[in-house]
Amino acid sequence: MFTTINYECHEGISWIKLNRPDKLNAFIAEMNREITHAVRQAAKDEEVRCIVITGEGRAFCSGQDLAEVNDDTNHGDLLRNHYTPMVKAIMACEKPIIAAVNGVAAGAGFSLALACDFRLASEKASFINAFVNIGLIPDSGNLHFLSHLVGRAKAIEISVLGEKIPAQKALELGVINRVIPQDTWQKEVEEFASKLAKMPTKAIGLIKRYLTLAENLPLDAYLEKEAEGQRIAGLTKDAKEGVQAFIEKRQPEYIGQ
């Protein structure tokens, strides 16, 4: 099975835990491949309704393992062959993906968190766009995601200065969704994931899909797409259950279809 990550599923939640704690979960090619594979597997698995990516040990992910990079490395091909497929697998997944950032998220580790739908950070977490500190540019979609989240001015500051951003500061910048105290970390991540796993999963997937279209299409074209999206949502069992529960004044029970 997997050697660089732990993968487990229970109660509708798939946990992808980066598992190279002695290397602060730095990326090697195999880890890119395994994350890609695990995300695709979770996307396909009908039991799974929410995905959590987190790190074993004290770091979330410290980025590319520089021990694997040398003078002969073609940095463009490294991205094309290993990181791009991983980012694309995450973007193609129509289930909610949470980055549970338990510690430092540096370089491509920061990018990995940015590619997810939600970022929950432990109060011990920090974020560093470290690329510039070794003469490189933020990659794995980093600038794309970051500029959408914080705007150009802050994206430039974060990327050019390459300074460490503590969790609280990341929250203020709008990079993450919430900061969680260390003693309730595990519990609050589980509660958040479990809440998402009980929601109308298909609708969440459609919201993700149409948000991307909303970012890329002129309004007229988007409104036509939106009508398609609502037609699809309207056909789901969960939409029927939602309306039925509303009429019957009870809590809806969604099955994710």
Place this chain on the structure above:
Amino acid sequence: MREYAFIETKVEDYIGIIELNRPKQLNALNRQMIKEIVQVMESYDQDDTVRVILLKGKGRAFSAGADIDEMSNDDPIRLELLNQFQDWDRLSLIKKPIIGAVQGFVLGGGFELALSCDVLIAAEGAEFSFPEVNLGVMPGAGGTQRLTKLVGRTLALEWIWSAKRIQVEEAQSHGFVNRIVSGELLEEEALKFAKMIAEKPPLAIRLIKDSVNKAIDYSLYEGMQYERKNFYLLFSSEDQKEGMNAFVEKRKPKFQGK
């Protein structure tokens, strides 16, 4: 209706539907399957209850291409005698409109089949490619000709040489996909489109296809001569009288295909 080994067929609301039915093999096309498709298309072409033909593929791919096992040991003489591509020529002779609904992989022979349709509705995420070059061969059922006429020589060469996967958005921007819709709605939207065509006067639809196709093969002058003969011909139809009378009388026309 008779049973086919590799396709499913049905006719409803003047739409003749053909569905490729080898989903486990991603609808890989074998010779028998092509024969079945052509046979049904020809019967639909003669069937008064069919005004539009809809071609689609079951499962997650429209078609991943030709069945390689079937041809890996072929030699030129056998291929010449087999004359398998004749079936593809017959596809070009179908007079009624053919709507293709494609999703997922549309590769090799599957791409050629899609290019044989008159109109293509594609699902988001559909990918088109001619991978033949990677097997030491090339497209043989019209790929180099049809694609070139659609997108021009320069792009056709790049795509067929490189076996590049063309994303559906690029396919649309180069004019060989008419509409992109969400995968969930592919069938619904393709049927909606087919129905819209089926409600139009069938003879006009038929002669429009006939004339537009001539624009590919004829010089402009010859094509325009051909077009006007078809235009005149429609004035001998009942639907022309009905259409123009309804217009004058400000009512909805009722077309009968006569």
